[in-house]
Amino acid sequence: MLRSPFRLLVFLTVFIVPTSGWAQVAEGLIKGNLLNTKGQPLENISVSLKKAGMGVNTAEDGSFQLRAGAGSQLLHISGLGYITQELTVDVVAGKTTTVPALTLAINPHQLSEVTVTETRTNNQRPTSISKLPIASLDLPQSAVTIERQVLEQQQVLRLSDALVNVSGLYVTSTTGGIQEELGSRGFAYGSNNTFKNGVRFNNGVMPEASALERMEVLKGSTAILYGNVAAGGVLNLVTKKPQFERGGSVGLRVGSYGFFKPMVDVYGAIGSSEKAAFRLNGSYEQSNSFRDEVQAKRVYVNPSLLFELTPKTTLVLEGDLLRDNRTPDFGIGAINYEIQPSRSRFLNVAGARNQTTQTSATATLTSRLTDIWQVRAVGGYQRYDNELRSATRPVASGVAATYGNLTRGLQRTETGENYFLAQLDLTGKLRTGRLEHTLLLGADADQYQTTTLAYNNPASPTKANTAISTFDIINILDRSKIIAQPAERLNGFEDLVRHTLTQGNTRRAGFYAQDLLSLSEKVKVLAGLRWSYQETPSDVYYYNTVLNTNNKVAGTFQDNRRFDQAFSPRVGVVYQPIKTTALFASYANSFQPNAGQDANGASLAPSTFDQYEVGVKNDLFHGLLSANVTAYRIVNDNLAQTYLGLLTGADGKTAPNLNTNIKELAGQVTSKGVEVDVQSKPMLGWTVITGYSYNHTAYTRSNIYENGSRLRYNPAHTANLSLFYNFGNAFGNSTFLRGLTAGLTTYYVGDKMAGRNTRQYDPLTGKPFVDASGNPTTDAFKLISIPNYTLFDASLGYTYQRYSVRVKLANILNELSYNLHDDNSVNPIAPRTFSATASYRL
Template identity: 30%
Template structure:
C-alpha cells in the first residue's frame, strides 16, 4: 500500500510544481513555438464574440434591436422558416441570463427570442404570426443593429391599445431539462449518449420547490425513498436507491460527501443521480447507484443573491450568495455562499439549527491551466427524534406530534473540508486533472434511544446512549483524458489512480437503561445522564483504485462505453472496552469492477441502450465469522435496458428496465448456527419512467414513476427468503409542474403543483409490520420581477397523515402536516 501512497505523493508534488510554473509565467508572456499550429476549433473558440447587452426601441412602425458586443458582429444570415424569421450570428454568445421584458410596438410583432446555440452561434427568432416582416442588419463597431419593419401593420384594438409583444433572452438548455451530466462518465456527456439511467435535478426545480436539504430534493426522482436514521445512523439520514441503502454512495463534485448530518443545498447548483452499480468511477459502494451534488461555480460577472424565508413551526432561514471577478480580465474569480437556518418542528420539543459557509476560488493560471480552491464549514444541531411506535396493525393511535424522547437528546456535528482541483491541457488531445481534499468531522449523538415497545402497557424502553469521536479522510487522485481515433472510430479515454486514507476514532456508551416513557401519557424526566464512554474503536482504512474508461463512437448512430477498475482496500481496526485489552483486526480485499454499455441512435433524438455493471463493498473489518475467518466483499451486478427520447430540445423522456442482484450477503449456516456463510442474495428489479422539460411556453414539468420488486432472493432461513426489502415501495410516483405567465399584465406570476405517491412498504426485513402508502400534494405561487422574487410554498396541502420511513425497532418517522413557507429573494 505504501508504494501507491508514495506514487500519489510524487504526482501531487508534480502538480504543485506545475502550478508554480504557471503562476511564475503569468507575468511573462512567451511567444508560442513556431511549429505549433492551432486547430480550427481552437481558432473558432478564440473568435467567439460576447454579446453584453440587448436593447430595443420603437420608431414609428419600426422596431430597432441593438446588440452590444465586445467586437463587431459580422456574417449574420437571415432565413425564413415555419417558426418565423431566423437570424444566425456565428461565433457569438449571449451572456445575459433569461430576461423577459414587455413592449408595445406598432409593428404587431408577437415575440423575439434570442438564445445561444451549442455550436457557438446566437439565434434570433422573430415570431410575427401571419404577418410578413422586413429586416435590415447593420454591423457596428460595438455590435449589431437589427431593424424590423412589418410589411403589414397590425390593426389597433377597439380601445386603441396596441397588442404587446415581448423580448425573451434564453439559453438553449431548458431549466427543467438539462442536456448533460458529469457523474456517469466523469466528463460532461450528453444524457442521451449514456447507456445507463441518470437523472438531474436542476437548480430551477430546487428553487421552485424551495428545497433546503438533499432529502427534499430527491423527492422528485423515482426509485429513491428515505431510509430514516436521522441523528442516529452512522451514515446519517439514509436513502434507498433502487431498493439498496445509499451508505457511502453520496458524493460532492465526485468526492465522497461523508457526513452524519443532513446535507444542505444552499451552495448546490444541481443534483445528479446515476442509477445502478458505479464502482468503475466511484470505487466501493452499494449497487443501487450514486448521488452526486454539484457545487455552484464562481462567476466572472458581479452577482449578489440574498434570500430570506420564514415558515410554519418557527422555521426561518437566510442565504447569501456572492460572486465576482477578482481581476479585470476575469482570470481570477470567487464565490461565497453562506446559509443559516433555525428550524422548529410539528413534533413536540423538537428543533434545530444549521450554519453552512462555502468559499470557492477559481484561477485561470494560463490558457491551458486552471486551479480551483474550495472549502466548506458546516455546523448542525438538532433534537434526536426516532418517531412513533408501530405494531402489526399499524401505527399506535397517538397524535403525530407525540414525541417520546427527551428535550436534551441532541445530535450535533461540526464538519469542514478543504481541497483543490487542478486541470492542465497538454494539447488538443490530452488533458490532466488532479484533485486533493482533506475532510474532518466530529459528530455527537446524545439521547435516550428506543429499545422496544410494549404493546400492552404502551411503554417505550430506552437506553442512555452516547456516541462521539473524531473522523477524518484524505483523498487524492490524478486523471488523464485522451481523445484519438483508430480509423473511423473515435475514442475519449479517461484513466486515473485514486488514493483514500480514512481515520475513524469513535467512542460509545450503551449499557445503561434510561427511564421508560409511556407513548399514550408521556412524562419527560428532563434529567440528562453522565457521559462515560465504555467502548472505543481506532480504525484506519486505506484504499487505492486504478481505473480506465473508454467512450467509443463507431458512428453517429452507434456508441459504446467500456470501463474497468481494480480496488485494493486495507482495513486496520481495533476495538477496546473500557479498562480492557485492545483487540486488533486486519483485513485486505481486492476487487475488479467492469462496466459495459452500448447506445444505438437510429435518429438523433432517440437512444436505445443496454448496459451491464458491477459494484463491490468490503465487509466491516472487525467482523469475524465464528471460526475467526474474514468475510468476502459483497458484490452487486446490474443488467439494464432503456430508451431515451428528446421530443424537442425542451422536453425529454427516459424509460428503463433493470435487474440488480446483491450477492455475498452473510446468512446463518444451517449446519452450524455459530457460523455464517455468504450465500445470501437480494434482488431488485423494475421499470422506471421519467419526463422532464417544457410542455409549452412557460409550462415546465418533472415527473417520475417506478414499479419495483425488491426482495430477499436467497437465504438459509425460509421465513426470510421471499420477503420484501424494508422501506421499499412497489409503486412510487412524483410530479412537479410549474406555469409562468409569459406576457401581459400578469407577466412574472407563476404557479407550482406537486403530487407525491409512495406505496406501502415493509417496516422490517421480516415484514413484521407495514408502513402505509400515502399521497401528498404540494403547491407554490410566486412572482418574479426584474431582479426580485417573492414565493409561497405549501407542503402537504390537504394535511395528509403519513410516514416517511421505519427502523428495525418498530418505530417510524411521521411526515409533516400542512405547512407554509414564505421566501423573498433579491439578486444584484
C-alpha cells in the first residue's frame, strides 16, 4: 500500500547529488546594467535566456550577470510596467561579455501584455516570514514559498488546495466544517502559528485565498522569531500589494453544487500621484454542498494603500473584512469508533448556523537607513466575532452501537476577540575583521482580549438538580425511523441559558537577536536568542450552575492569573561545497505555556521542545530545479500530564488525585521524520512541484497513554506531484495555442488516525485501570484509522488578449475519505467536482 510514496522518495533523492560531477557545457558570462529613463538603476527586473528559459533578476544597483552556453543567445528582459526588450548576445566560452547599459521605458498602457516570471529558485528567494534578508540557501531550516502563478494555475479556492504543494504540511481536521485546522511535523498550528502579512490571525474561519500573492512556510522551530508557537512551523499568507501601474481584473467562478463567486481586483496610482497607490480585492461567495442541508455565504474585502513617504521610506496600510455564514456540520457520526461510510448524511438540527466576522488593519513602515541597514515597524489590529448555534457533537461512544440511535442536545456560544500587535525589526550587515555579519535585532508585543459566553441546559421544572439536555433522538443509519422522545425536551436554542462569561487578556512581549556569521564563502553559522514573557489573566463569571461539577455559585467571579517567561536559543551551521548546494544542521528550543497547577498549588511551568534538523538544499541543472531534503527530531521532554500521586487534604489524610487540572511535567512526546521538496522553474513550457513526507509522532513516556502510541491527526505519509504545461512554448507566439495551459495535481495521504488514544489511568478513581482479575488494562477509548486516499485534479486554461477561462475537475477518481476531530466530527472529503472561472483583465 505504501510502495508508491517510497518509490517517489527514491526517485527524488537522486536529485540530491550535486551537479559538479556532471558533464560540463562550454559557457561564458553575460554582464550588464539596466536603467530607467531617468538614469536610475532598476532592481528586480527579469533577465533570462529565452531559449533555455533560465535567468536572474537585477540587483539593487541594476546589475546582472548570467551564465550561458557559448554561441548566439537571445536575452529576454521584462519588468512589470516596462516595455519588454530582447537582445542578441554572442557568448564566448570562458570569457565575459559585457552588455552596454540598457534603458527600459515605462509602458503602463500595455501592462496587461507583460508576463512576469520569478527567475530565482525557491532556494535563492528570501522569505519575509524568516525576517532575515538572506536567501533560503543560507538558512539552516526548511522553507517553501508558493507563488501566485501556482495558486492561479491550480485554481486554489481554500487553503487546503494550496497545502498540496508543501510536503509535511497537512489538514489535521475540519471541525464542524467551518475551518481547516493545520498541522506539521506532528503538531497542530493553531492561531499562534498562522500569519497574514506577518501578523497573527484567528484561523477559526477559513481565510480567503483569492487575495493571495504567495504562501510562505517556515518549517520547524520559529520560537526565536515569534515566541509562543507550536513546534511544527509557521505559515504566512501574503496578500496582493498596491501598484502604481493601473490594472486589475474582474472574474466569475462557478462550480458544482450551486457554487457562485464573482471577484474583483483593481489597482493603480491614486490620481496622477507618483507617491501613492491603492489596491482593492473583493469577492462574494455562495454555495450549497454535497452534504445534505449545508449552505454557505461569505463576503470578502481587502483594501490596501501604499505611500512612498521618502525615496527610502514606504508605508503600506492594509485592511481585511471577512463575513462568513455557514451551516455547522459535524459530519456523519461514528458508532463504537467505527465510521459508517457516507458522503451526505447530515446530523445537525434545523436552524443551526455558524456566523463569523473577522476584520483587521495592518500598517507596515519600512525605511532603508543606509544601503545595508533597514528598519521595519508593524502595527496590527484584528477583531474576531463568532456565534455558534448547533446540535451537540455526535460522539462515537454516545451513539447506540446496536441500533445507531443518537441523542441530540444543543450548544450555543458567542465569542469575541481583540488582537493588537506591535513589532520592530532592524536588519543589516557589518564586518568585523574578515567576518561578515547579517544581523536581526527585534522586539514585539501583542495582546489578546477575549470574551466567551457559553450557554447551558436549563433546569428541569420537575426534577431537582437535573437539567433538560435532550433536543431529540434520531437514528443516524435511518433518519425516517420513529423513536420515542423524552417527556421533557429542549424546544430550541432559546431554551438554553447563560452559563459562564470568560474574559481573557493575554499579554506577551519578546526581544530577540540573530546573527548569520559568514566564516568563509562556504561556511556560515546562524545563532540567536529570544526572551519571551507572557501574562495570562482570566476571569470567569458564573450566570448559571446547573450540573456545574466545580460547585460554583451563580453570580460569582473566579479570578485566574499566571505568568510565564522563557529563553529560546537557536544555532545552525550551513556548509556550501559549491554555490548551488548547502548542507545544514541546526538546534532550536521552543516553549508552550501550560494550564493547571502542580501538586503544591503553583502554576505549571511551560513545556519545552528541543528540535534537531539536518538537511541538504540543492539547485540543479543551472537553477532550473530546486531539490531539498530535511530530516528532523523534536522532543518534548516535560509534557504536562495529570498528577497520579496522592494529595494531602486539609484533614491531613491522603487520597488519589481526582482533579485533572492538577498536573506534573513528566511526560514525553517525540516526533521524527523526513521531508522532500522539489520545485522547478519553467523549462520548455513545463513546471514541476513534487514532494514527500514521513512523520512518526508518539508518546515515548506517559502515565496516561500507552508508550509508543501515536498522536492523532498526523499522517505518516504524504506525497504530492503537480505538473503544468504551457503550449505556447511549443507552438510559438503566432499560433492560437499560445495561451493554452494544462495542469495535473495529485496528492496522497496515508496512515492517518483520529478517535481517542486509549488511557491506562481512570480520572474518576485516580488509579490505573484494572480488569476483574486486577490485571492492568485500558479504557474503552479507541483510535480510528482514516482510509488512505489519493486525489487527482486536472485543469485547463486559455488566455486570449485580456480574456481568460480556466476549468478544473477535482478528485477525478471520486475518492472517499474523511477528516476527523476526535470521534465527534467525521467530515467526508469532497467528491468529484467541476468548476470554471472566466476573467477579464482591466
